Amino acid sequence: MIRRPHQGTEEMAMSYAKPAACVIGILCLASFLVTPVQPASALSGALSLAPGETGYVSFGSVSANDIILWSWSSIDTIGSWIVKPDGSNMTETESTWGSIADMGGEWKIAFYCGNWIFTGSVSYALYVVHPEIAIVAPADMSATNTLDVTFSGTYDGVADVVELTSNEVHYVSTSKDSTNWVGAITLSEGSNTVFARASISWGNYLVTYSSPGVKIICDLTAPVIGSLRPLQDSHLRTDKVTVTWQGTDSISGIDHYEVRIDDSLWIDVDSSTSYQFADLNDGEHTIHVKAVDRAGNTVEAATSVNTTADIFSFDGPYYGLPIVGIVLAVVIAAILAVMTLRKRKGSPVPTTVPKEETLS
Secondary structure, three states, X not given: OOOXXXXXXXXHHHHHHHHHHHHHHHHHHHHHHOOOOOOOOOEEEEEEEOOXXXXXXXXXXXXXXXXXXXXXXXXXXXXXXXXXXXXXXXXOOOOOEEEEOOOOEEXXXXXXXXXXXXXXXEEEEEEXXXXXXXXXXXXXXEEEOOOEEEEEEEEOOOOOEEEEEOOOOOOEEOXXXXXXXXXXXXXXXXXXXXXXXXXXXXXOEEEEEEOOOEEEEEOOOOOEEEEEEOOOOEEEOXXXXXXXXXXXXXXXXXXXXXXXXXXXXXXXXXXXOEEEEOOOOOEEEEEEEEEEXXXXXXXXXXXXXXXXXXXXXXXXXXOOHHHHHHHHHHHHHHXXXXXXXXXXXXXXXXXXXXXXXXXX
């Protein structure tokens, strides 16, 4: 707010000069006492202005996403306003604290001594915040099987407080050092979007800025396995078994499946819902299927089967026909042999008449 010179006579000015000087000294001292808590790197100082003089203090080069903070205090003959990078003025209100983020460039604060008799004095503090705060872990779209989740991240080192929130209403404080912070917050089952918020106390103002939201899925419920095949106690006439199933998880989703047969090691089959076991010994086998969701919850299902791959077994793939064929072949061969032998025994024995020998 720009204040204009007061009208008066030179005699009046001289009569008020000494008392006013004392008032100025007292008020200037008081102005420094009410300077806000500020970062160590804040620019602070004082200006003395002649009657009608305007002085400028620069914030320096400011990026478009930066936050500029200012405070000043003086006797009430001083007016002030903010000069934007484009040269336009932003009129300062009665408050002598402020914060703004608008455009990049050089920002300045102007002080004007509006008393035409007395020299004005003003104390000021200026600061530019490069707001940086991020959640580093857990990563966006992570899933967990607990509601109490610990987060960690980085910040610009300026903030007085770093907090976490999942609803932007309730905030939980974190612990921090010069560049990092860590804290835990209790979430609800399902999808949660978590933000980290940095706060700077600047006089009567609480300047805040937040990180991008990180989506976290809390899943306390195990997945479900259904439609497991082969059915329990199935008999298979082969040494190969193809197991199939279906899996669902309505909160975080299925991450992968694992299978094993009997006491063998688990085999990760990724997102496949079938697997074939081969070269099995004849007999009973138990097949296990495990579903693992993205939060780490697991569920298992099992089915037992009996396999027979022996081609001579009546439980085998050819229903015992090979052994029946062999038996029939042996029987037929035996019958043929007997018939042949009998035929030979029933044939007449041929007789021969010796030829007479003639004497020569």
